[in-house]
Amino acid sequence: MNIHQYYPIDVVNGPGTRCTLFVSGCVHQCDGCYNKSTWRLNSGVLFTEEMEDRIIADLNDCRIPRQGLSLSGGDPLHPQNVPSILKLVKRVRDECKGKDIWIWTGYLLSELTAQQRDVVDLVNVLIDGKFIKELADPSLLWRGSSNQVVHKLR
């Protein structure tokens, strides 16, 4: 998996103070996408074991308490990203007690594959659906257009 950006301290993408990872790769091609540069799977830089270790360490850093991890992009549930994302969310569950995980995807919860569901089964909140320009509303919390749904899963 490749990534575009990692913010070790973020107060914009989800509730509270968080770590946020923007991954590469998205097939949805939404008109008005805010992050077109992430569409290509091979854009950005390789997500390494060191990067994964750093996220775990940042989430456990008590000097700046984080509420959890946000995964966005690109699309963290792009089929080619799923193995790396699954490994990461499993580690967060095992090694970062009490931290929540939020994921943004262009897929619909109802259409996920078994592999994508394995990831979603471990996260707290999934925001699903493509961005639809005609339904865009800046007053919405955690989503760009009103068709998207914030699913609180646990």
Ligand code: SF4
């Ligand atoms: S799902 Fe997100 S990243 Fe992908 S095209 Fe749509 S708005 Fe852009």
